[in-house]
Amino acid sequence: MSRGTTPEKVVDERVYEVHELTRVEGEGSLRLRVRDGEVVEARLGIFEAPRYFEQLVVGRTPDEVIDMVARICGICPVAYQMSAVHGFEDLFGVRIDPQSRALRRLLYCGEWIESHSLHIFFLHAPDFLGYDSGITMAADHRPLVEQALKMKKAGNHLIKILGGRPIHPVSVRVGGWSHVPRVSELKEHRAALEESLAFAQETVKLVAGFPMPAFAREPRLVSLRHAGEYPFNDGRIVSSDGVDLSPTAWRDAFEEFQVEGSNALHARSIDGKGVYLLGPAARVVLAGEQLHPLAKEALAATGMTELIRTNIYASIVARAVELVHACAEAIDIIDAYRVPSEPLVAWQSRPGVAAWATEAPRGLLFHRYEVDQSGRIRHAQIVPPTSQNQAAIEADLVVAAGQVLDLPHAEATLRLEQMIRSYDPCISCATHFLDLRVEEA
């Protein structure tokens, strides 16, 4: 805390800063400055180097792009493959086998299981349980950490069965799959998923019992919504205030823009309505009707749907509910699986714009590619969820400031870090992230 004095007035300014945020994916920082009780600066800094993927894919073919964009993230490579492949198939008029479509949902289930279990138990739960890391938490909660590791492994193994390896899978192709599993391969993994489902149900109860810091705001929520399924790789882009768009039409309502000092683009709605929130909390609120019955039951038992909507700290509950969904749907898909009669359908390239949005673990992920006459990429735009959530994070920092000013400085800073971790930000995906420093003046 610093105090500058004049004969007329004493200025009270506080600065809360975290130069390197921990328990997030990638490199970012936080700065919050409050002067006389008013927030004068709330910044999430992203200093991780730009990744240049949008330029790297120029001149490449669609199938090359699918494998390249998976490398954007080691946590959510499937999301990048799904947004890309669905965009190309939409442009080329490809209709894949229904079983291939089910396998893509199964692949997404694997990603959500490994990503959500990683975030809940190793990145976020230590905040609620009073530990500085998952490692120190393991000493006191060994069975919990062991179960969490098994669950994460179950998700990664599902990706390996379908995609050849536990991260950066390589079998997704325009038109379907270059390789599909035998029925027996998936059946062998069913027991691990049953165990994960039971643990996910217990996880919902566990995290719903965590003490939630006070926090209230009315966010604008955005996610995919589908009439017949919980949104993974299909559905319409909807918002809590009436947006309703094709998954190809993100740019009809939103745009990216550059912010000085950040290596990640921000995003905003072009109607001037300001920031919006993506991710598990948005999905559970906007598309909760399509949750698997077991997930819906788990959510109802918490009685926390409204809290999930208004308190970002409660996103950990939404994430746990989605763990239940992903495990339960994965089991259902495996039970109904038969090898696709045509795993890879023939297709022909055509020039035009390939665009699609799917639901990454952290929220809506939009891709747009301009394909030329030779079938190669002329221009690419990739809009990750963390990029879009940056403005919401900064807006929530302003709200959170009012809740932490009476706390000791270190505790206040930790609370602000915890709030940022509630978003499960993936800075490496966005490579446009924020540096949190809190100053009170």
Next chain:
Amino acid sequence: MTPRVPIFVCGEPARGDDAAGFAAIDLLPSDLRDRVEVVPVGQLDILFLMDLPADSPCVVVDAVAGLRPGEVWVRPLAALVGRSRALQAAGRAPELRSSHELPLEQVLDLAATLRDAPPAGMFVGIGGACFDVGTPLSASVAAALPALAAAIAAEVAAIKDTEQAVPR
């Protein structure tokens, strides 16, 4: 059933001296290759260690920054756990090479916490000079590859002598 010793080879083959472990594995004598299970892991993940039966020894191979280039460095895995805990007690942490992965010492520390004992086995490292993408092995490290391979072979032989290897 033939017992095999797991060798976890860390590193990125495209990043200069980070490829040293992979290159050294290629130099292992063929009779030894039949007695080991080489697992290329990039970064050592906790799940690799948790998959090992308790008390089953392994060898972890990686390039190391901070040593003289080409210097071969062999330590029990338990010693690295001890280093992690000593740093933690001093309010510090092992230097991060990536925000996406735990440092090797912390992975071993976590395994020790979950197992109530440090992982059994040895770490075999080699000092590196350059880890830039697209660069070859430095001359110092290339020259020391036979020594690195010999150190790996010696540790495998020691494990075999104690007949603690993992059943195949």
